[in-house]
Amino acid sequence: MKTPKMIMLPENEMPRQWYNIVADMPVQPQPMLNPQTRKPLLPEEMEGLFAKGLVEQEFSQKRWHDIPDEVRELYKSYRPTPLVRAYALEKALDTPARIYYKNESVSPVGSHKLNSALPQAYYNHIQGITSITTETGAGQWGSAMSIACRHFGLKLEVFMVKNSYNAKPYRKVVMKTYGADVYASPCDLTQYGKKVLSEDPTNGGSLGIAISEAVERAVTQPNTRYTLGSVLSHVLMHQTIIGLEAEKQMEMAGEYPDKVIACFGGGSNFSGISFPFLRHKFTEGRNVKLIAAEPAACPKLTKGKLEYDFGDTAGMTPLIPMYTLGHDFQPEQIHAAGLRYHGGGRIVSQLKQDGYLDSCAIEQKEAFDAGILFARSEGIIPAPESTHAIAATIREALKARESGKSEVILFNLSGHGFLDLGAYEQYV
Amino acid sequence: MKTPKMIMLPENEMPRQWYNIVADMPVQPQPMLNPQTRKPLLPEEMEGLFAKGLVEQEFSQKRWHDIPDEVRELYKSYRPTPLVRAYALEKALDTPARIYYKNESVSPVGSHKLNSALPQAYYNHIQGITSITTETGAGQWGSAMSIACRHFGLKLEVFMVKNSYNAKPYRKVVMKTYGADVYASPCDLTQYGKKVLSEDPTNGGSLGIAISEAVERAVTQPNTRYTLGSVLSHVLMHQTIIGLEAEKQMEMAGEYPDKVIACFGGGSNFSGISFPFLRHKFTEGRNVKLIAAEPAACPKLTKGKLEYDFGDTAGMTPLIPMYTLGHDFQPEQIHAAGLRYHGGGRIVSQLKQDGYLDSCAIEQKEAFDAGILFARSEGIIPAPESTHAIAATIREALKARESGKSEVILFNLSGHGFLDLGAYEQYV
Numbered sequence: 001m002k003t004p005k006m007i008m009l010p011e012n013e014m015p016r017q018w019y020n021i022v023a024d025m026p027v028q029p030q031p032m033l034n035p036q037t038r039k040p041l042l043p044e045e046m047e048g049l050f051a052k053g054l055v056e057q058e059f060s061q062k063r064w065h066d067i068p069d070e071v072r073e074l075y076k077s078y079r080p081t082p083l084v085r086a087y088a089l090e091k092a093l094d095t096p097a098r099i100y101y102k103n104e105s106v107s108p109v110g111s112h113k114l115n116s117a118l119p120q121a122y123y124n125h126i127q128g129i130t131s132i133t134t135e136t137g138a139g140q141w142g143s144a145m146s147i148a149c150r151h152f153g154l155k156l157e158v159f160m161v162k163n164s165y166n167a168k169p170y171r172k173v174v175m176k177t178y179g180a181d182v183y184a185s186p187c188d189l190t191q192y193g194k195k196v197l198s199e200d201p202t203n204g205g206s207l208g209i210a211i212s213e214a215v216e217r218a219v220t221q222p223n224t225r226y227t228l229g230s231v232l233s234h235v236l237m238h239q240t241i242i243g244l245e246a247e248k249q250m251e252m253a254g255e256y257p258d259k260v261i262a263c264f265g266g267g268s269n270f271s272g273i274s275f276p277f278l279r280h281k282f283t284e285g286r287n288v289k290l291i292a293a294e295p296a297a298c299p300k301l302t303k304g305k306l307e308y309d310f311g312d313t314a315g316m317t318p319l320i321p322m323y324t325l326g327h328d329f330q331p332e333q334i335h336a337a338g339l340r341y342h343g344g345g346r347i348v349s350q351l352k353q354d355g356y357l358d359s360c361a362i363e364q365k366e367a368f369d370a371g372i373l374f375a376r377s378e379g380i381i382p383a384p385e386s387t388h389a390i391a392a393t394i395r396e397a398l399k400a401r402e403s404g405k406s407e408v409i410l411f412n413l414s415g416h417g418f419l420d421l422g423a424y425e426q427y428v
Numbered sequence: 429m430k431t432p433k434m435i436m437l438p439e440n441e442m443p444r445q446w447y448n449i450v451a452d453m454p455v456q457p458q459p460m461l462n463p464q465t466r467k468p469l470l471p472e473e474m475e476g477l478f479a480k481g482l483v484e485q486e487f488s489q490k491r492w493h494d495i496p497d498e499v500r501e502l503y504k505s506y507r508p509t510p511l512v513r514a515y516a517l518e519k520a521l522d523t524p525a526r527i528y529y530k531n532e533s534v535s536p537v538g539s540h541k542l543n544s545a546l547p548q549a550y551y552n553h554i555q556g557i558t559s560i561t562t563e564t565g566a567g568q569w570g571s572a573m574s575i576a577c578r579h580f581g582l583k584l585e586v587f588m589v590k591n592s593y594n595a596k597p598y599r600k601v602v603m604k605t606y607g608a609d610v611y612a613s614p615c616d617l618t619q620y621g622k623k624v625l626s627e628d629p630t631n632g633g634s635l636g637i638a639i640s641e642a643v644e645r646a647v648t649q650p651n652t653r654y655t656l657g658s659v660l661s662h663v664l665m666h667q668t669i670i671g672l673e674a675e676k677q678m679e680m681a682g683e684y685p686d687k688v689i690a691c692f693g694g695g696s697n698f699s700g701i702s703f704p705f706l707r708h709k710f711t712e713g714r715n716v717k718l719i720a721a722e723p724a725a726c727p728k729l730t731k732g733k734l735e736y737d738f739g740d741t742a743g744m745t746p747l748i749p750m751y752t753l754g755h756d757f758q759p760e761q762i763h764a765a766g767l768r769y770h771g772g773g774r775i776v777s778q779l780k781q782d783g784y785l786d787s788c789a790i791e792q793k794e795a796f797d798a799g800i801l802f803a804r805s806e807g808i809i810p811a812p813e814s815t816h817a818i819a820a821t822i823r824e825a826l827k828a829r830e831s832g833k834s835e836v837i838l839f840n841l842s843g844h845g846f847l848d849l850g851a852y853e854q855y856v
Binding site: 006110176379 | 605
């Protein structure tokens with residue numbers, strides 16, 4: 001029987017737990033360090049910045065974590081998301097590869113980011129926190145936190161990279177429509193922002209700077225915590241719902257992926273779709289190849305070094321063992337603003353070090369060509385970030401055409417591009 | 429048992445036929461007239477302008493029409509769409525009413541328009557037509573036709589109302605990304621466009637003018653046909669898949685709507701969600717109240733007259749018996765550009781005349797307030813058009829609170845507002 005184009009998972013089959021890959025990793029990731037003492041960071045040292053429930057997950061060695069009922073209820077407004085067999089893309093590429101994608105663009109904010117925003121808001125809420133700060137690059141994470149905070153009655157301040165703030169004016173409208181306060185970072189609301197601006201009044205910002213501002217703001221305001229949309233282990237764990245669903249849906253299609261591909265900024269959507277498959281490699285030796293698609297302008301896994309580095313530009317965060325281009329690295333402006341982060345997170349970096357994942361660097365032109373081919377075949381305009389995953393998929397599918405090898409490729413469509421059409425304008 | 433928030437219809441339950449309400453109407457709508465002879469229009473007189481398969485549907489008295497397999501396959505890329513119980517909106521309004529909405533915003537172009545674009549492209553394709561023209565106001569219909577034509581290998585020219593073309597720059601990027609040619613109407617590609625511009629070079633266009641240009645272009649180019657996104661009976665019939673799915677989903681929830689509400693431009697999403705319920709009134713006397721939510725700036729049903737009028741500004745179409753504000757009516761600029769059409773179509777107008785539907789006129793401010801309340805409670809930013817349906821729903825829900833009456837309201841969320849954030853910008 002022919003595989004249907006759309007493979008829908010019944011709502012009652014939506015996973016009830018997130019998967020924590022740390023429990024199965026052959027080599028444990030190095031700990032974060034307190035930058036003053038250079039000693040391993042203790043959970044209590046993170047609790048001034050993050051909600052306790054999230055800190056507990058960050059340090060957890062437990063394989064499975066229950067998804068709270070309140071979060072599951074909110075997930076149900078858009079999950080399970082569809083798994084789609086990309087018949088039209090396969091045809092356009094004339095490839096023997098069978099291509100599937102998980103469509104996370106169907107979330108009400110248009111990306112996978114809501115998967116972690118909801119639990120992050122929830123754990124802050126149940127702790128009695130009343131106010132949240134965060135940063136956002138492209139605006140996907142900020143949009144997701146805006147509606148998540150609204151659901152749980154939390155106030156939210158978003159520090160948005162100034163260049164993106166100006167280049168993507170509609171993103172702030174989304175956040176404000178949901179009720180958040182949005183600032184173009186660097187700004188004079190923080191000491192660090194003031195310092196950056198005094199040295200360079202025209203500074204267009206970066207994710208690292210925006211994180212510094214959001215962190216400073218969180219620790220200086222009453223009953224406030226900070227939230228991060230990627231990199232950290234608890235964020236990656238929340239996103240595993242993508243891959244856990246995809247695993248069931250692939251099974252419904254009678255398939256298992258040879259390759260799992262996602263774009264890579266800080267690792268959230270990449271880890272989300274791939275870790276549940278990697279677990280079978282760890283536990284049963286089942287083979288799967290993971291490919292992180294990075295922008296050529298910010299290739300931390302492809303060209304960075306594994307070392308201790310700060311998560312932000314100001315050096316206010318713990319030291320994180322990660323593949324990094326340096327916490328003061330300033331990537332050039334690319335449309336995929338969500339991929340302009342200098343480092344890769346503890347877990348992903350350890351896995352890369354140990355040979356469990358590959359990466360590739362994609363030039364912007366190749367990414368947009370892939371995005372337009374995808375739009376014209378599959379009908380969905382992808383986010384600039386997601387076009388990198390599509391481009392990497394196309395590379396693999398064309399290799400399969402060359403070799404005549406029939407293989408199964410699964411990639412994550414992390415979001416749609418309706419809020420990034422200014423980027424497409426230059427290509428059509 | 430508590431009704432789930434999301435009510436998903438299994439894919440194999442997706443309707444296999446469209447519903448043609450003409451078969452059940454107690455009073456048949458008046459025929460269209462040939463404007464020269466003033467005699468009832470014959471099918472063959474329409475075939476120079478529309479594909480044969482669509483003309484056949486336009487004149488059909490048959491109750492059910494099979495959805496072609498090719499169209500059903502493409503529907504499956506986003507259908508069945510979710511029915512959602514609006515718990516959060518109910519709570520925000522403190523109403524005893526149970527509110528449901530059909531979420532058509534999940535389509536890859538963000539609105540219900542694809543439901544008719546796909547079959548329209550299909551029937552042109554199987555006839556061997558190679559090129560299509562159409563008009564678009566807000567851009568929803570043009571976006572839908574762009575991807576539909578791409579699926580069936582048809583060339584497409586879209587005449588977009590100039591004011592919208594300028595106010596919504598990203599809409600044309602969507603259409604061009606999908607491969608369509610887009611012109612700001614009026615333009616000098618047509619004789620009629622040239623005439624309008626010679627009389628008023630600053631003319632910002634209207635749906636009526638854009639229709640005139642698209643029609644002229646279709647009849648003067650080889651192997652080309654015209655397509656329309658609303659008003660005509662075959663378009664309304666394609667959209668009944670919305671209500672047919674909703675009917676099954678309401679049944680799954682153990683409910684039947686007391687009121688069915690949709691915004692009203694030319695009638696496509698309104699008819700789509702409501703006609704399948706109205707059929708039970710005709711066939712079994714089951715009560716249901718239909719409410720068409722119009723913009724106060726263009727209240728054809730609320731303040732227009734039922735008379736024969738042209739469907740376009742130039743007077744190139746057949747005469748249509750419809751509630752109209754006059755084919756030269758120029759509504760003021762409102763953000764809900766998709767509702768700025770002067771008339772209401774034969775079927776809807778006859779039903780209005782016979783008392784089977786009500787209408788209300790909503791000011792823009794009330795519509796946006798409703799849209800923002802919806803975004804903050806339900807998490808989805810609605811299209812400016814859809815905010816009118818939400819506003820009318822809120823009116824009814826507040827009446828229910830006054831009277832303490834528990835009733836069931838179903839409305840259609842025709843699209844999301846990610847491509848209309850410029851409009852929201854002024855309100856946040």
